[in-house]
Amino acid sequence: MTRSTRRSSRPSAPSPRSSSPSDRPRSGEPVGSVYVRLLDRTGEFTAEVPTSATGHFRFFAGDGEGTLRTLAPKADPVDKKVVASVGSIAEIKIVL
Template identity: 55%
Template sequence: MSQGCAAPAQTAHLPATVDLNNEAVIQGTVQRDGNPVSGAYARLLDSSGEFTAEVVTSEEGVFRFFAADGDWTVRVLAPGGVSVDSAVTAKTGEIAGLEVAI
């Protein structure tokens, strides 16, 4: 399955090759009625609302971005025309977690 933009596989666990001391990670899951939503698009928007990146959620509904420190918006576009925005702050050395219910 294509991951778009050469993004790595979206898995629930951070790959062992990632040095969290040097990365700011935004990671989350997309769920509908408590069930994971695969095939949804997660878009990363900067503080001005400009598109920065996009990945497709995994079978487990997982998405992940490596971002610069700061405030971001994750916009999830799911089957059925559903769109949900979530604000998140990324900080080097941390995983900013999101659970998006659609």
């Protein structure tokens, strides 16, 4: 499975973890060096990979449901439910 991770600015006030707006990518820009975890349907850790400089990552997963957990500096973790199918590529956009 291939996934894309992108970050956009939030409409609300900056989180206490953000030091300044200039530290954050502009809306829609890819974010590299973010970690993405694959959790199985019960929430158990299965795998973890870093994103590329362009925000892409890939898991080779069997059929089934799971969760992608995105972990990025200066952002809250983001969980996204996914369904994997052997032989299929799933493009998923995750906004932090």
